[in-house]
Amino acid sequence: xxxxxxxxxxxxxxxxxxxxxxxxxxxxxxxxxxxxxxxxxxxxxxxxxxxxxxxxxxxxxxxxxxxxxxxxxxxxxxxxxxxxxxxxxxxxxxxxxxxxxxxxxxxxxxxxxxxxxxxxxxxxxxxxxxxxxxxxxxxxxxxxxxxxxxxxxxxxxxxxxxxxxxxxxxxxxxxxxxxxxxxxxxx
Numbered sequence: 001x002x003x004x005x006x007x008x009x010x011x012x013x014x015x016x017x018x019x020x021x022x023x024x025x026x027x028x029x030x031x032x033x034x035x036x037x038x039x040x041x042x043x044x045x046x047x048x049x050x051x052x053x054x055x056x057x058x059x060x061x062x063x064x065x066x067x068x069x070x071x072x073x074x075x076x077x078x079x080x081x082x083x084x085x086x087x088x089x090x091x092x093x094x095x096x097x098x099x100x101x102x103x104x105x106x107x108x109x110x111x112x113x114x115x116x117x118x119x120x121x122x123x124x125x126x127x128x129x130x131x132x133x134x135x136x137x138x139x140x141x142x143x144x145x146x147x148x149x150x151x152x153x154x155x156x157x158x159x160x161x162x163x164x165x166x167x168x169x170x171x172x173x174x175x176x177x178x179x180x181x182x183x184x185x186x187x
Contacts, residue, residue, distance in 0.1 A: 008054045015050035016085065019043055020092045024099075038140065040089055040100035041156050044108045045136040047085030049129040052116035054081070056125015056185040075181035082113035082173070103160035111156065111169030112136075114176030121179040124186040 023043045055077070086109035093099055112132045120128035138153055145151040151164035158165035 012050040012054055012081075013084070016047040016088050019046035019050070020088045024092045024096065037100055037104060037157050037159075040105065041108055041136070041139070043089045043092070044085055044105065044112055044156075045132050047088055048082075048109070048112035048116045048132045051081035051085060051113065052120060052128035052132065053125065055117060055120035055128045055180065070184060071181045074184060075177055078113050078117045078177045078180055081116075082109045085109045085113065101160045107160060107166055107169045108156045110173040112172075114169075114173035116176070117180035118172070118176035120185045121176070121183045122186060128185070 020043050023039050023046075026039060086105050089100070089105050089109075090102065112135075115131040115135055116128050119131035123130065136156070139156050142150060142154050145154045145158065145164075148164060151158060151162070152168050155162075155165040155168035160166075
């Protein structure tokens with residue numbers, strides 16, 4: 001419990017639940033239809049951004065001198081946060097009409113948490129949210145994906161099963177989780 005509170009898990013969960021409920025309410029107004037991935041991706045990005053706050057501890061020096069091994073704990077933290085973000089959207093979908101396919105939810109949740117973990121490793125826990133936010137903004141503002149670089153840039157909006165989207169999300173998830181697990185948050 002102390003570890004969860006020090007990583008601001010209750011606040012992150014509250015932000016995730018509020019954003020999922022708000023986007024669910026927006027989705028019922030017919031704002032995008034069930035084929036439009038923007039609203040589900042917005043929920044997943046908001047969840048990853050909220051969870052990224054907990055990727056840095058209260059005292060980095062204390063984290064680095066602990067008697068326990070941090071590598072598996074950090075990797076588990078990222079994987080668990082990604083699973084909770086995906087579960088929140090899947091739970092909201094059960095209450096009404098589906099907003100996105102399960103494959104899209106899992107792929108985007110993993111990729112966005114990998115981005116958040118990479119952001120924590122590169123710029124610290126307080127700025128870990130910048131990479132998922134920047135990539136989400138790029139995805140929303142980019143023109144339709146007609147070339148491979150644009151498909152990579154807009155991976156989170158691509159349909160499930162698209163090779164560029166799947167491989168980009170997988171690469172981000174593995175790279176971000178590994179960087180964060182080994183190096184920890186930047187000071």
